[in-house]
Structures are given as C-alpha cells and as structure tokens.
Amino acid sequence: MNSFLNNRQRTPKVLFPKSLEEDIYCGKLLGYSHPQTSIYNVVCTDEFLSPSIKNLIVIGQIINIDEDEKYFSYFINLDDNARTKQIINFVNKPVTEFGQILGVRKGNEIIYYTSEELMCESEPYELINDVFSRNTGILETSSMLNKTAIISGCGSVGSLVALELARTGVGNFLLIDNDVLSYHNICRHQCGVSDVGKTKVDAIEERILQINPTARVRKSATLIEEVSKEIFDEFLNKNSIIIGCADNREGDVYANKMSKLWKTPFLSIGFWERAFVGEIFYTLPNGMPCYQCFYDEIGIVLERPVNTKFYTNEKNLEKLNFEPGISVDINYVTTIAIKLAIDILNIGSENYIPKVIDHLDQFTLVCNTNDERIGGEQTKHFSYPLQIRKGVDVSYCNKCADIKSCVLLT
Ligand SMILES: [Zn+2]
Known part of the structure; x- marks a missing residue:
C-alpha cells in the first residue's frame, strides 16, 4: 500500500x-x-x-x-x-x-x-499504565484488574463484551463457547478472516491479549453446562460477573443458576427479530428475581410467545427466514449492557460514579427501530427509534416465591 x-x-x-x-x-x-x-x-x-x-x-x-x-x-x-x-x-x-x-x-x-x-x-x-492511561479518573485500573468476567457465548455479542471489558481493565476472563468461527460470522463478530477455523474462545483470547497481554484468560470450548465446578470455583467470587451472551435462553437460565450458587451478579443480553429490539436483564445476588423467574413471565406479559425470538434452539426456528440483525444494531444494545456490567462490577468501589444502573430497570428493552416493516407488530411497544425503556416488572416465579430470595432450589 x-x-x-x-x-x-x-x-x-x-x-x-x-x-x-x-x-x-x-x-x-x-x-x-x-x-x-x-x-x-x-x-x-x-x-x-x-x-x-x-x-x-x-x-x-x-x-x-x-x-x-x-x-x-x-x-x-x-x-x-x-x-x-x-x-x-x-x-x-x-x-x-x-x-x-x-x-x-x-x-x-x-x-x-x-x-x-x-x-x-x-x-x-509501562504496559499497564500506558495502555489504560485514558481510563484514569473514570475507572481505577488496579481495581479493574482484579475483576473477572465469565462470558457464556462468544459470538457477536460475547466478543464485543469481552473486548470492551478488556479495555476497561478487567483482568480475568473465562470464555465459554463450543463453536468455531466461520466466514458467515465475520460481519458481526469482533474477529476476522485470520481467525476463521479457530474456536471462538481462542480467537477472542488473542484479541484480549492484544489489549492487555497480562490478562488471565481461561477458555472452555464447550457448552456452559459442561464447565466443571472447579473452574467456576476458580473464577466466581465477589469481584466477578457472569454475562449470558448465548443464543438460547436455556444457557442463560443455567448461567444464572451458577451465579446464584456462587453469589455473583448475572447479566443477560438477547435479541428479537432482526435485532430490532434487544433485551437486557440483570440480577444481583442480594435478592432479586432470577432469569428463571423472568423466563416464566416474559411471554405472558409481552403478549407474545417467547419462541418467536431468534434464539436458535427455540421451537419454530425452521419457520424463521430472517437474518437475526446486523452488527451495528447488535452492538448498540450490547454497548448499553456493557455499561451496566461496568457499573455492576464497581458496586461498592470507592470513588466510582455509576453511569446507568440507577436509571435502568432489572429488565430493559432497547429498540433499534420502531418501523413495523422490520419489527412487525411488536413495534407497537416503542415510540421512536433507539428508545430505551423498561421491559416488565419481573416478579418471583412459583419456584422462587417460597423463599423470596431466588437462591437455587436443589
Ligand atoms: Zn427466580
């Protein structure tokens, strides 16, 4: 050139x-x-x-x-x-x-x-000082380096979450995904042509280390259900968060169960048709309804069957003939969720000023467009493009209601 x-x-x-x-x-x-x-x-x-x-x-x-x-x-x-x-x-x-x-x-x-x-x-x-010098005054690097992100699903959503959190200084990552990067992933994934054929967890590890070569990255090229207790023991603690970025709700239900067992926060990011809307859900270990409660309720409250989402293992996938959204739409929603994740990781941190958590509900909907031609009938929930609005109040489900704290029932 x-x-x-x-x-x-x-x-x-x-x-x-x-x-x-x-x-x-x-x-x-x-x-x-x-x-x-x-x-x-x-x-x-x-x-x-x-x-x-x-x-x-x-x-x-x-x-x-x-x-x-x-x-x-x-x-x-x-x-x-x-x-x-x-x-x-x-x-x-x-x-x-x-x-x-x-x-x-x-x-x-x-x-x-x-x-x-x-x-x-x-x-x-000086590697750490120089790499993170522009975060000074907003994030405390030494504190962020002690934080851990467990990312369940390393596709378009998870790859952006991982790299943005690496840029905030998060120093420990557990990446979970059983998939290999393909050409059709590139237009929505943070990795590129040289990564095609690698596992997604390997490809993202390399990108994290290009931001912070001292980051500790552990990978599990499996489903989250196959990750051993020993690995969770190593990564889940008071400084960690589990982020559900998988393309199916069952993975998020399981991830939230793990977060309850280890008493860490959980955050989930999901999308509706063509990513015209994204869902952001979080729960803290101090007694909030969990993702199972949310899953039980969402279809009823939103007046729509939950299986019309693009989550790929839901029942009527074969009837879907749309592409589930372009990168910029996925990233708009995911970026809002990442801001929330940063706030959650800094709960209790001295001198940290929360940016969004005090203004977002437990379940937030973010719309990319309210044009009916893209989103169909469900656009009626939204008044204008890029609207960020409360989803529904999540209440305790039958299983969780008895104990009112949503700890795991075994
Ligand atoms: Zn629950």
Whole structure:
C-alpha cells in the first residue's frame, strides 16, 4: 500500500518495556517491527512470553558490555557514528546476526542499533499504565484488574463484551463457547478472516491479549453446562460477573443458576427479530428475581410467545427466514449492557460514579427501530427509534416465591 510516510527521514525508534532497564535483562526481544515507520515495538522477552500473543517474532537481542568498563566510557564520548562503529567492532559480528535490532546494555542504560547499524531513539513504556492511561479518573485500573468476567457465548455479542471489558481493565476472563468461527460470522463478530477455523474462545483470547497481554484468560470450548465446578470455583467470587451472551435462553437460565450458587451478579443480553429490539436483564445476588423467574413471565406479559425470538434452539426456528440483525444494531444494545456490567462490577468501589444502573430497570428493552416493516407488530411497544425503556416488572416465579430470595432450589 502507498504511504505518505517517508521512512528515510525517520530515525528508527525502539519502544520497549521500562522493566527491561530495571531487570538488567540480556537476551532475546520479541515483538513487532514496522518498516514503514521504522518503529520496533518490543513486547516481551523470552522470560515473559504468552503463546497466545500472536505473530510475535524475535526482533533482536540485548547484550551486556558491563564487564568492559573502559570500552563503555570510550563509547559514550564518541559521536554517534564513531560510537556505533566501535560497538560493532566490540561485538565483532554484524547486527543482523542478532535480529533487526541490537540493544547494548551498560547497567540500566540500553542503546539500540538497527541491522543497518543506525542508532535508534528509544522510548520506554509501562504496559499497564500506558495502555489504560485514558481510563484514569473514570475507572481505577488496579481495581479493574482484579475483576473477572465469565462470558457464556462468544459470538457477536460475547466478543464485543469481552473486548470492551478488556479495555476497561478487567483482568480475568473465562470464555465459554463450543463453536468455531466461520466466514458467515465475520460481519458481526469482533474477529476476522485470520481467525476463521479457530474456536471462538481462542480467537477472542488473542484479541484480549492484544489489549492487555497480562490478562488471565481461561477458555472452555464447550457448552456452559459442561464447565466443571472447579473452574467456576476458580473464577466466581465477589469481584466477578457472569454475562449470558448465548443464543438460547436455556444457557442463560443455567448461567444464572451458577451465579446464584456462587453469589455473583448475572447479566443477560438477547435479541428479537432482526435485532430490532434487544433485551437486557440483570440480577444481583442480594435478592432479586432470577432469569428463571423472568423466563416464566416474559411471554405472558409481552403478549407474545417467547419462541418467536431468534434464539436458535427455540421451537419454530425452521419457520424463521430472517437474518437475526446486523452488527451495528447488535452492538448498540450490547454497548448499553456493557455499561451496566461496568457499573455492576464497581458496586461498592470507592470513588466510582455509576453511569446507568440507577436509571435502568432489572429488565430493559432497547429498540433499534420502531418501523413495523422490520419489527412487525411488536413495534407497537416503542415510540421512536433507539428508545430505551423498561421491559416488565419481573416478579418471583412459583419456584422462587417460597423463599423470596431466588437462591437455587436443589
Ligand atoms: Zn427466580
């Protein structure tokens, strides 16, 4: 591709983790290099390498010249060109043998050279501080890194939820989905062509680690019903939330059961025909009707059989001949639910100002359009496009009513 950048005028630059200076590290450098900008982006070393951070290559190496004091003081007093020549002589082999860049260390100081033996500018970065610097004042990064999101269903909805929560700083993820990414998923999924053929959980893990390489990601390429108790024990705690993003209500009923057992919040995101409307439901572990209560009630209250939703395992799927909505409509609804998830994760956090939870009901409907030609008769519930309105009051179902707290009945 053509570019207006003139790389001949650019001084090569090495971005590197500041910890490399302090750790007195010598050895291989892994990362990405960009010839068009002459920027070498060092991501990590051999010592810290997650195999799920994709396409990392060895871009160079750091060597130590500490042992030779007189050489170093001599280098420092030379001009750049002369110093480079001396370094190369000292090293006694071409820089290309070390990769695209060579870092020469003296104590905490590292000077980088390219394989063309040009001295580089260098810019240390601090991964967590720099990645999340723009969240400052709104979200407390150290607190968010302790949060956990369990995402049940990693399709169009779950992939957006996962990546947006990674951007807020959520540091732990349990991704659950038994499906493989296909070409027909791409127009609504956060992943792309290079991910087709991977499990959705693998594809999303890679994208999460591109936002925060220190995130802890556990994957289960199964149905949520097949995830073991041990895994839930590891991930479900007072800092976690389960988010039901599956394409069927049964998965959400099960996910909510798990959230009740482990006393964590649960949030569900679902859609009606062509995503003309989305549903957002949440329940907190301190005594609110659960998703089973909601499921029992919704069809009656909304004057519509629940099986006309596009949830794929519902009974009359074979009669449906529509595509269940485009990405921007799904994302509009999902984004509102993600805001709610962030508020829920920060309940009790000092200095956090909730954005939406005080203004949304337990069951919220979000409409993308109220045009009858898209949404059919059900558009009568909506006055204007993009309306966010209360769904129905959810009351305790028969099973849950006895105990009024909706804890799991076994
Ligand atoms: Zn209930």
